[in-house]
Amino acid sequence: MSKTRIIALAIIAAMLAAFFTNPSAAQHESKIRAKAIELLKQHAGTKNSSVVDFGVQLFGNTLIDQFMKNHIVVKNYYLFSVAKVRWERDEQILGVGAFGNVWLSSKIDEKASEIVEMIKAK
Numbered sequence: 688m689s690k691t692r693i694i695a696l697a698i699i700a701a702m703l704a705a706f707f708t709n710p711s712a713a714q715h716e717s718k719i720r721a722k723a724i725e726l727l728k729q730h731a732g733t734k735n736s737s738v739v740d741f742g743v744q745l746f747g748n749t750l751i752d753q754f755m756k757n758h759i760v761v762k763n764y765y766l767f768s769v770a771k772v773r774w775e776r777d778e779q780i781l782g783v784g785a786f787g788n789v790w791l792s793s794k795i796d797e798k799a800s801e802i803v804e805m806i807k808a809k
Contacts, residue, residue, distance in 0.1 A: 702766060704786065705766040705767065705785055705786060706765055706766055708785075708786045708787040709763065709765065709766065709767060709768055709784065709785065709787075710768055710784035710785070710787060710788065710789050712761040712763070712768070714784065714789055715761045715768065715770040715782060715784055715789050716755055716759065716761070716770075718782065718789040718791060719755065719759060719770060719781060719782065719791070719795075720751055720755065722791055722795060723751050723754070723755075723799070724751065726795075726796070726799045727750075727751070758772050758773050758774055759771070759772055759773075759781070760772075760773060766785070767783060767784060767785040768783070768784040768785075769782070769783055769784075770782040770783075770784070770789070772798060774798070779794060779798055780792060780794070781794070781795050781798070782795070
């Protein structure tokens with residue numbers, strides 16, 4: 688077999704693997720939800736951590752569910768998928784998924800800080 692056929696078959700195999708292992712929207716959402724809970728606890732402070740944990744369990748899930756429903760969008764491009772946050776006419780990529788994994792951007796911390804500051808100001 689020629690070199691070009693081997694390369695073409697390898698590319699086709701990689702594309703098929705990417706297609707069949709592309710993470711679902713639920714996988715993106717669970718990864719973002721876990722990060723959001725972590726950031727919520729981080730921004731709440733460590734003074735009364737047990738009270739903060741209780742509050743996050745009580746109210747945090749509702750807030751996170753509403754935020755995810757209204758502001759998080761997962762787009763499937765068949766070989767990979769992208770999770771974005773829409774906030775005040777601005778759209779920012781939060782994470783990318785491929786080959787069964789979801790990788791979150793480091794920008795998620797920045798965006799979370801901006802959103803928390805906006806909420807505190809209101």
